[in-house]
Amino acid sequence: MQESTGKLLPVYGAELFAQTQTYAPVSNIAPPANYVLGPGDEVQLQVWGAIDLAAKLVVDSKGQITIPKVGAVTVAGISVGKLEPTLKAHVNKVFTNIELSASVARLRSIQVYVVGQAQRPGTYTLSSLSTLVNALFASGGPSANGSMRAIQLKRGGQLVATIDLYDFIAKGDKLNDPSLQPGDVIVIPPAGARVAITGAYDQAAIYEIKPDRNSVGDLLALGGGVPTLASPQKALLERIDPSAKSAPRQVQEIALSQTGLQQLLRDGDVLTLLPISPAFGNAVTLQGSVAQPLRHAWTSGMKVADLIPEPEALISRDYYQRKNAFVQLQEEAEDANSDGKAGDALSGQVKAVRNTKEKLKLKEESNRAEGAAILDSFSEGKRQINWDYAVIERLNKDTLSTQLIPFNLGKAVLQRDAEHNLPLQPGDVVSIFNQTDLRLPTDRQSRLVRIEGEVAAPGVYQAKPGETLRQLIKRVGGLTPQAYVFGTEFTRESVRKQQQKNLDQVIAKLEASMSSQSSAQLANLGADRAAQAATLLEAQKQSQQQQLARLKTMRSNGRVALELSPTQNNLMALPDIPVEDGDRIVMPSTPGFVAAFGAVNNENVFVYKPGRTVDDVLRIAGVTEDGELDQAFVLRADGTVVARKDRSGWFSGSFDSLALMPGDTVVVPQKVDRETKWTFITRVVKDWTQILANLGLGIAAINTL
Known part of the structure; x- marks a missing residue:
């Protein structure tokens, strides 16, 4: 069968006997009124x-019980x-x-024998209420080669009964199940x-047939008829x-009609039921960015505007679900103080004040998070x-x-333009896209x-086509008098993704460097210093x-250094x-x-004074002995980095005389010949400019690394 069907x-009916003795009766239940007593039964008198008199009397081998003062019965x-x-x-x-x-x-108890093609042939001790089916469950049922339709019960060398298990399996019929x-x-x-x-049939299996019950309809009836x-x-x-020696296997087609169901089957036949076609005869499918992506009934003369009668049909359900998520009612927790002792009154008041402050703080944080989420939700406009x-x-x-027939959706639905309001045919699939599916001009x-x-x-503003940063700010009303243009933070998503990619590459480089560096250092040491080293x-x-673990938790910020003029505000x-x-x-x-x-000796912030230079700040902060002044740099408020090595020329002015602007940070790295908390990373990356700009980590990287 497996060779013919390709399936095992x-x-x-074999699965019915997977669990041994599931239906075996117990011996301590009340027997029916027609139960006949015999040797071994116990009578409660x-x-x-x-x-x-109260006694439990066992029926002896002679079939008698002995009642005290009465005698044998x-x-x-x-x-x-x-x-x-x-x-x-x-x-x-x-x-x-x-x-x-x-x-x-x-x-x-009674002893019976199960022989022939059983899963576990042998002798079984069962309850006297047991039937033939109970014995089959106890023995595991017929084996793979055993019959389920001609099981025999013999008593005293005579055939007492023959049962067909299919009646029990398919119909639950136990009328012919002898005790x-x-x-x-x-x-x-x-x-x-x-x-x-096999095929489109829930009860796909191997069936045993009987001479008087071997039609297609007889077997399909076991699984509920024609599916x-x-x-x-x-x-x-x-x-x-x-008789066909060269090609003994033959295929014929039959219909599952009344005549076809009367077709008689023979040993070795394989009947394959074919599934109905999944095609819909009168359906048009609407999919994509729509309210109801479904199959719709096609009617004669149906056009695109009939399938999408109103623009509201293009509003997806998740749009409302996202918006509704921001207005769900939240129940406020009520204060409760069940302790009424006078000595705890002041303590309870203190706790109530503290709890109130904590709740207000949590409420404030929650409001900020909700506000941020609402602003982020505006990005759904891109859909x-x-x-x-x-x-x-x-x-x-x-x-x-397959043919693809494009049309202008707006002209078809909004304007009912006949050129784009195309006629539909049964089986058509209409796909609606949003602005994120296909990149638009x-x-x-x-x-x-x-x-x-x-x-x-x-x-949050929707930029006009071609609008620039300067034009957009002017359109929304311009700057306030307190604006600090030199400190403008401009972040861009495409830049952030590239910075994050650079950061991931640096992390991989650091991991490789750490492994090879340790091996090289051990190899260059002598035996006397190897253990200590x-x-x-x-x-x-x-x-x-640990530094790598901290670096892996960082995320690039996507800030773009605008290289602004420090004197023009x-x-x-x-x-x-x-803008993008x-x-x-x-x-x-x-x-x-x-x-x-x-x-530096004093890692701190200092009051800004016009004309204050790098040298002034370093003098106030104090450089430590392991400070690497040659590698010092300034992280400017506009996101740019000015390093000492970049201002060593004749015409660029000295680094120490660089005038600082509000928000600038002067950084003095430690010497890389000592393993500090951040020299491992700078030794591989080589330049803090790359960490702060190319990786987009900003000032947070200095504090963390």
């Missing part, structure tokens, strides 16, 4: 009146329903004026003729023809419908090729720019790994660069400090 089909062969009258009649022969109650306390008696033999013969049913999802017009019947392009996908049934792209700080109207290198390696100082979607501009107010960091 199960034997029908109670007598009251002239005498009082034969009960074998008596049904449970006649037990009490029989015992009462015998007790009344000795005592008068008595009442009696008798029941079966425990059932006897067992001691010494019964259950014979499972080899399986008879078998056929396989709805199977094609009634055609099924394939593979049959072995022994606007692409009104200029939509497409109909159509299958040419003559050539079986610049003048049609939705560009959202976020402006914050010292501008007339901070907010190994300990030092291990501690150094752990420190480097107006809108014209900003570069006239076009996702740009963020923060216009700070003028800070009143400059800072010093690194190998």
